[in-house]
Amino acid sequence: MRIGIAGAGPLGLTIGYELSKAGHEVTILEAEEDYGGLVRTARIGGQDLEYFYHHIFTNDQEMVKMVEELGLSSALLWREPRDGIYINRKLYPFTSPLDLLRFRELSLFSRIAMGSLVLRARFVRDWQKLEAISAKEWITRKAGRDVYAKVWGPLLQSKFDRDAEEIAATWIWNKFKLRGSTRSKNLSKELLGYMQGSFITVYRKMVAAITGAGGRVLTGAAVNQIRQRPDLTLDLRFNGGELNFDRVVLTMAPPALKAIDLPFPDTYRARLDQIRYKANICLILELKHSLSPYYWLTVAEPEAPFVAVIEHTNLIPAEHYGSHIVYLSRYLDEEDELYRLPEDVVADRFLNYLQQIFPAWNRADVKKIHFFRAPYAQPVVGLGYSRMKPGYETPLKHLYLANMAQIYPEDRGQNYAIRLGKEVARLVGEKEG
Ligand SMILES: Cc1cc2nc3c(=O)[nH]c(=O)nc-3n(C[C@H](O)[C@H](O)[C@H](O)COP(=O)(O)OP(=O)(O)OC[C@H]3O[C@@H](n4cnc5c(N)ncnc54)[C@H](O)[C@@H]3O)c2cc1C
Incomplete structure (x- = not known):
């Protein structure tokens, strides 16, 4: 045909x-x-x-199979980067269960409730029931208000912006389930995959x-x-x-x-x-020096103009690019004023906030900025x-x-x-x- x-x-x-x-x-x-x-x-x-x-996860098996079929397996690199969270104007490591146990923004009880919710998500069979309640309600009910307000609420906001409270529990349940299973063999480690080139x-x-x-x-x-x-x-x-x-x-x-x-x-x-979809604004910064030890830094501060700092060169060495590569990402509505502002205005806002997260960082470290927008980046579930x-x-x-x-x-x-x-x-x- x-x-x-x-x-x-x-x-x-x-x-x-x-x-x-x-x-x-x-x-x-x-x-x-x-x-x-x-x-x-x-x-x-x-x-x-x-x-x-x-990046991809170890349980992205359709992708791994396709890479194999296309004869590209030797270019698929698996790395074990570190994650962090910026909350209450402080930076915390956020990679392993031990990091969670040491996360002082939550009481010990809340930390245990949060870890246990993520681990139990794998055993939920009847996900259709979760469609009827919001992620906010589900997390608050299962792990407490603080766990939602301090960790998953900001994460949902980072993806869905002003729709965060309307997102069905199915969405976050599925994330817990998938991320739990990528750690099944060794809870403290999570491998991420990237294609060379x-x-x-x-x-x-x-x-x-x-x-x-x-x-x-x-x-x-x-x-x-x-x-x-x-x-x-x-x-x-x-x-x-x-x-x-x-x-x-x-x-x-x-x-x-x-x-x-x-x-x-x-x-x-x-x-x-x-x-409906969320749009995305992404800045790529080419830097002279590394910003932090983290690959993925969730920014859980409501006033922040971006919601994640992704230091790509903490996954793939900087030598490949001749610079340290940092993405600053924000999901928002296409109609949002920020989406339509001129690139230099947005970049200025983003860099000012980056300076707040990393007070010792110097803007003169930026060699070049690349600016990208996508109107249809994430369906609203x-x-x-x-x-x-x-x-x-x-x-x-x-x-x-x-x-x-x-x-x-x-x-x-x-x-x-x-x-x-x-x-x-x-x-x-x-x-x-
Ligand atoms: C910020 C961000 C981070 C992401 N991170 C990851 C990640 O870490 N790992 C991962 O696996 N995935 C990630 N994704 C998701 C991944 O990029 C998507 O799942 C994937 O690209 C979806 O492919 P698609 O073909 O469905 O849609 P798209 O990639 O959006 O392709 C749709 C195509 O249709 C074209 N088009 C539109 N209108 C017309 C028209 N009228 N005529 C002809 N062509 C048209 C568009 O130009 C576009 O090329 C990320 C996405 C975003 C936005």
């Missing part, structure tokens, strides 16, 4: 790769000038580096396989209209031309479908409109989300939706993009009886 895929992020590329392997004629159309989606990279110190920080190497291999099989990946090709012919094939118009396909898969976030002229009924549109989750099929026959809002009860991530991509490719590639 001739199959068109809109969006060349990890999901669109996996679908294209799988369908090419199955012998279909694949064309991927990507709006941006390069493929990779949220895993796109910039050249920094002669190396590719993701616009947005990326960045994760784009994985997607570059997929693109090579697709084009090698006669497929195409067109960039700078934003899809803007879809129409169905009487023979049920689909005409897809993009800035650059028009193509006809037997099947089409749209992999952009549901809110981004508004930019496409699609003959969908209003009731279906209204369902899609329920799906509210109460009863499984009823809102869009299906793969649409009111137009042979037109499918696949996107990170369908990854549930797990959360977005490359591992799940690959798992979803394989599932959707099987569905789309099926011949009708």
Whole structure:
């Protein structure tokens, strides 16, 4: 079949790769000038580096298998970095259970209640029940108000900003479950994986396989209209031309479908409109010196303009980039004033706050700043989300939706993009009886 895929992020590329392997004629159309989606990279110190920080966990087995299949296993590096938390204007290590036991912001009782909630999460079977209550209510009930207010509340806020209190318990339960299982063999250690040369190497291999099989990946090709012919094939118009396909898969976030002229009924549109995303602002700082010993530092202070400091070069040595690389990240609504402010204004606010966290740090240490924005960075998983989750099929026959809002009860991530991509490719590639 001739199959068109809109969006060349990890999901669109996996679908294209799988369908090419199955012998279909694949064309991927990507709006941006390069493929990779949220895993796109910039050249920094002669190396590719993701616009947005990326790592994988040991239980991201779909990703590990894909890396193996593409012959890239030797480039997958596993490291054991340290994490920290900045709270109440103090920095604390936050990597191991011992760190938790020493975490003086909580009473000993609360520390034990928090550790026990994380460990017990693995044994929850009936996760659907957790959809009916908020993460705030669940944590407060199971581990106490302080544990929510001091640790998980700020963490939820770091991901969901002003929606933090509306997030379903399912979301945080799943995080506890997954992170608990990456530590199953040795509780004090957690390995994180990174691809030498960045994760784009994985997607570059997929693109090579697709084009090698006669497929195409067109960039700078934003899809803007879809129409169905009487023979049920689909005409897809993009800035650059028009193509006809037997099947089409749209992999952009549901809110981004508004930019496409699609003959969908209003009731279906209204369902899609329920799906909301958080945007993300990410600054990459190239520094002369290391900032701290931590890879991941959660900033649990309500007034902070960013919510995480990720020192990438505490995962991968700085020699690779000729600088120490630090990401400063903030999730927020696309309509938020901060999202729209000029880059230098945002950078100034971020750097002022960084100075507050690290008083001895000197702004003259910054060699270069890179600024990235993503409007659709994280689906908002509210109460009863499984009823809102869009299906793969649409009111137009042979037109499918696949996107990170369908990854549930797990959360977005490359591992799940690959798992979803394989599932959707099987569905789309099926011949009708
Ligand atoms: C800040 C941040 C940190 C992250 N950290 C991690 C991590 O540590 N580990 C991990 O595994 N994952 C991480 N992720 C998640 C990971 O990046 C996503 O799960 C993954 O990129 C989703 O892939 P996707 O293809 O579904 O979506 P996307 O990557 O968003 O791709 C969608 C593509 O569709 C294109 N598009 C949109 N509209 C059109 C149109 N009209 N026509 C054609 N193309 C269009 C877009 O340009 C884009 O390329 C992170 C994400 C963010 C934002």
